Amino acid sequence: MIEPRKLRTDAENIVEMLIKRGYEEKEARDLVNEAVQWDQKRRNLQVEVDTIRSRINRISSDIAVLKRKGEDATQLIRESQKLGNNLKKLEENLRKAEEKFREALLSIPNIPHSSVPEGQSSEDNPVYRAWGKKPEPDFQPLQHDEIGEKLGILDFKRGAKIASSGFTVCWGAGALLERALINFMLDLHVKEHGYTEVLPTFLVNRDSMTGTGQLPKFGEDMYHIPEDNLYLIPTAEVPVTNLHRDEILDEETLPRKYVAYSPCFRREAGSYGAHTRGLIRQHQFNKVELVKFTRPEDSYQELETLLEDAEDVLKRLGLHYRVVTLCTGDLGFSAAKTYDIEVYLPSRDEYLEISSVSNFEDYQARRAMIRCRAGRNKPRYLHTLNGSGLAIGRTVVAILDNYQQKDGSVKIPDALIPYMNGIEVLEPAR
RNA sequence: GGAGAGGUGGCCGAGUGGUCGAAGGCGACCGCCUGCUAAGCGGUUUCCCGCCAAAAGCGGGACGUGGGUUCGAAUCCCACCCUCUCCGCCA
Numbered sequence: 180m181i182e183p184r185k186l187r188t189d190a191e192n193i194v195e196m197l198i199k200r201g202y203e204e205k206e207a208r209d210l211v212n213e214a215v216q217w218d219q220k221r222r223n224l225q226v227e228v229d230t231i232r233s234r235i236n237r238i239s240s241d242i243a244v245l246k247r248k249g250e251d252a253t254q255l256i257r258e259s260q261k262l263g264n265n266l267k268k269l270e271e272n273l274r275k276a277e278e279k280f281r282e283a284l285l286s287i288p289n290i291p292h293s294s295v296p297e298g299q300s301s302e303d304n305p306v307y308r309a310w311g312k313k314p315e316p317d318f319q320p321l322q323h324d325e326i327g328e329k330l331g332i333l334d335f336k337r338g339a340k341i342a343s344s345g346f347t348v349c350w351g352a353g354a355l356l357e358r359a360l361i362n363f364m365l366d367l368h369v370k371e372h373g374y375t376e377v378l379p380t381f382l383v384n385r386d387s388m389t390g391t392g393q394l395p396k397f398g399e400d401m402y403h404i405p406e407d408n409l410y411l412i413p414t415a416e417v418p419v420t421n422l423h424r425d426e427i428l429d430e431e432t433l434p435r436k437y438v439a440y441s442p443c444f445r446r447e448a449g450s451y452g453a454h455t456r457g458l459i460r461q462h463q464f465n466k467v468e469l470v471k472f473t474r475p476e477d478s479y480q481e482l483e484t485l486l487e488d489a490e491d492v493l494k495r496l497g498l499h500y501r502v503v504t505l506c507t508g509d510l511g512f513s514a515a516k517t518y519d520i521e522v523y524l525p526s527r528d529e530y531l532e533i534s535s536v537s538n539f540e541d542y543q544a545r546r547a548m549i550r551c552r553a554g555r556n557k558p559r560y561l562h563t564l565n566g567s568g569l570a571i572g573r574t575v576v577a578i579l580d581n582y583q584q585k586d587g588s589v590k591i592p593d594a595l596i597p598y599m600n601g602i603e604v605l606e607p608a609r
Numbered sequence: 610g611g612a613g614a615g616g617u618g619g620c621c622g623a624g625u626g627g628u629c630g631a632a633g634g635c636g637a638c639c640g641c642c643u644g645c646u647a648a649g650c651g652g653u654u655u656c657c658c659g660c661c662a663a664a665a666g667c668g669g670g671a672c673g674u675g676g677g678u679u680c681g682a683a684u685c686c687c688a689c690c691c692u693c694u695c696c697g698c699c700a
Contacts, residue, residue: 229659232670242680258680427656
């Protein structure tokens with residue numbers, strides 16, 4: 180949610196921002212005008228309602244005085260009743276205007292940071308930096324799903340049988356590999372990067388989904404349990420960011436850095452295609468997520484270190500990757516700035532997104548009412564950031580793709596060996 | 610799931626229709642006092658919205674949430690949510 184005051188004073192800049200994000204000029208203008216108008220209306224109504232209320236309050240206390248003295252108050256009571264009649268209608272209008280205003284405000288995306296490059300689509304995302312070199316195997320590597328099936332560690336057929344397509348079962352060393360990656364990443368972020376481990380709930384309520392921005396706009400992407408009105412989380416970002424919903428944190432305790440493992444559930448309605456084979460786009464996958472709560476003035480510095488913390492995982496796994504800065508046209512709805520980390524897949528000679536690291540500034544904090552305070556100063560909205568550190572399924576994809584050998588076996592990266600119960604190589608099943 | 614109790618400020622806790630945003634206490638903060646610490650004394654201490662460029666100031670709202678009754682609701686009524694205790698069930 181953007182700052183309401185910016186709407187009043189900076190409407191033209193917001194329209195320009197929307198255009199940079201890829202909105203048609205008319206669409207952008209309408210969106211902003213809608214919000215501005217409801218804001219005006221709501222403020223006018225507020226003044227009216229407050230004035231009447233103020234009168235009624237005064238009369239009420241006069242009535243109290245009369246009654247205590249045992250005198251007659253019918254005159255005042257009648258007057259107050261008359262005022263109250265108008266009030267109901269006005270209050271109803273005010274409530275409506277506020278709702279419309281909020282709706283309009285929620286449909287305006289975050290303002291990109293000044294350092295975000297302009298562009299139309301992912302084609303225009305500049306490479307921020309890269310690490311490692313493209314491996315050059317002397318054979319044609321297989322794609323991860325083929326290797327996974329040959330090794331007997333990934334079972335797509337049975338995933339579909341017991342659940343539905345888009346679900347996968349891991350067997351034996353494959354299951355162990357997922358677990359090893361989760362533990363490796365959690366340990367790294369806790370012991371070396373100073374994050375506090377959180378094991379959140381995997382179901383959350385409506386307020387939480389609204390707080391981080393999944394609702395109301397993206398409801399159809401989530402699994403919902405109507406009997407209890409709970410949602411399966413699409414990412415640990417939701418429960419972890421909402422930990423501090425409606426709280427005011429002492430600035431002394433910032434930044435707060437949390438790391439959480441969770442499975443992630445996404446309906447992925449209508450997103451099947453060439454790049455979704457195997458583990459790449461699943462209805463359920465594991466992820467280790469990093470979340471930060473920071474003071475406003477620190478958030479961009481914290482974004483850089485958050486990015487570095489995520490990159491460190493790939494470095495230790497010895498996987499070549501690059502970091503791209505999302506351009507204005509590709510930036511997510513609530514983000515002010517996002518870096519994607521893309522890991523290299525030799526089998527396709529392509530880069531695959533494995534982490535997305537974002538600064539939301541106060542956009543989520545406003546929705547979720549997460550604030551901070553220095554000493555006795557007034558509370559202010561803090562900044563939230565998050566990033567995958569990393570997506571486990573896609574890390575398995577990258578390992579199978581990069582570490583496979585000519586004979587069909589797959590080496591385990593050195594950093595993972597301590598977590599693999601003595602397994603150093605995945606051998607094909609017989 | 611059944612029965613009962615209860616949800617009030619950072620915390621504890623009073624308050625059952627009329628200056629109650631809320632007594633009292635604890636904590637915190639600021640002064641004073643004091644070799645230091647503790648104690649003591651005095652004061653301060655919720656948040657949201659609006660008017661205003663902003664501050665000050667003023668007005669409105671919030672006692673789990675949403676409705677209702679009333680001139681007036683923390684207090685009465687209804688629904689929902691949550692917590693606790695006991696029973697049942699169970700990893």
